[in-house]
Amino acid sequence: MSNKVLVTPDMFHPDAVTLLKESGFEVVFTKPTRQVTEDEVRQNIMDAVAYVVGSNPLTATTISEGKGLKLIARFGVGYDAIDWRYAMQNGITVTVTAGANEQSVADMALALMLSISRQIPYFDRSIRDGQWTPQIMTHEMWSKTVGIMGTGRIGKAVAKRVAGFDATILAYDAYPDYSWAERANVTYVSKEQLLAESDYISLHLPLNKETDRIVDASFLEQMKPTAFLINTARGQLVDESALYEALARKSIGGAGLDVYNKEPLSKDSPLYLLDNCVLTHHVSSHTKEAMRRMSLQCAEEIIRMGKGEPPQHSIPEKL
Known part of the structure; x- marks a missing residue:
């Protein structure tokens, strides 16, 4: 051999x-x-x-x-x-x-939640450009509702982290782990209820024919107008055109993305133009x-x- x-x-x-x-x-x-x-x-x-x-x-x-x-x-x-x-x-x-890599990816999901809700990248760019914009208001993460789509190892690690923010944790999974949910104070709900009630939606689903572009225009329309979408899983879970339209119209609060339909993200992607979208380099596990x-x-x-x-x-x- x-x-x-x-x-x-x-x-x-x-x-x-x-x-x-x-x-x-x-x-x-x-x-x-x-x-x-x-x-x-x-x-x-x-x-x-x-x-x-x-x-x-x-x-x-x-x-x-x-x-x-x-x-x-x-x-x-x-x-x-x-x-x-x-x-x-x-x-x-x-x-x-x-x-x-579950701990590293879970860390990144939480980092993106905080980055987009507190607009950290915007403030960093602003102060480096010589601007002082303390009048910009952001959102607390404390005591919000976090929806976790996919409760494998990473989804469970995210739940453990957001519990420290006194969050109400909702979950959606084709194969629920009710024993874990009871221990972790997590409630499994329908996809529709999760979309309607969550202030943050964090994607941790595998990519297959059922989940391909699961985040489409209909999905985004069901989200709260102040809600944030986080994706550290697979880029193909999200219809990027539909997401851009929702972000540009401000029909959702914002998004934090570490993965994309095609990588690296095209230089002409309209996502670069948005202040309510935090972009990273597919580095959640890095x-x-x-x-x-x-x-x-x-x-x-x-x-x-x-x-x-x-x-x-x-x-x-x-x-």
Whole structure:
């Protein structure tokens, strides 16, 4: 069996590289995720036994070049960009770093809530431009209603944080966890009730055919005119044109976005023109702590594979 591990994420931690090398693996890096081409991956995957993949697409054509490939370790939790069906049909395990970045993403969701409701980016730009605008009024987050759409690990971590703001917490999920909700003082409600009552709506849903563009014009029309939308999950959950119209008309209070339909966000996106929209660079999980945890989880999955042991966090889909 080959001992080559191909790695694309440039944030793959040195501790994980050391762990793999000590276990007898050769670690080879491609160009960073946002620069790597599919051709480069194909050329390097040919003799690899495992591939640590970032957010770059991984097609069946590319996977097929890995004749000795046994494991695709996703550096993250979303795997919609991977042709996982082809991989599984060909005996290739696909794993994710479940639980490694939940605290970092939950932190970012809370940061975006505070940033947009208190207009922190606006005030930062204003004072740097020599303006003094203390007359601008913002909103408290204290004792508001927070709606969490999707109560997996990250959604639950967000709920724990907003509880400290004395928030009323509503939740919507296709598969409710009522036992957790009772312990966490969270109330599961219909999507319609969550939209109508929430002052903040934080998206933590997976991307699938049911959730693709779930935030459309109808969704936004049901939100309170003072409510804020937060998305740290998947850009494709949101119809960006509909969101722009709602923000431009001020039919909702604002939005905090870390993810977009296409990334990087196009330079001509009208979202840049809005003061009631905070934009970040798909960096919710980009903390030193999360990157190390994710790297080590990928390395540990590869080492288990090398020993013939089952993975700890393979994807849940079945063929």
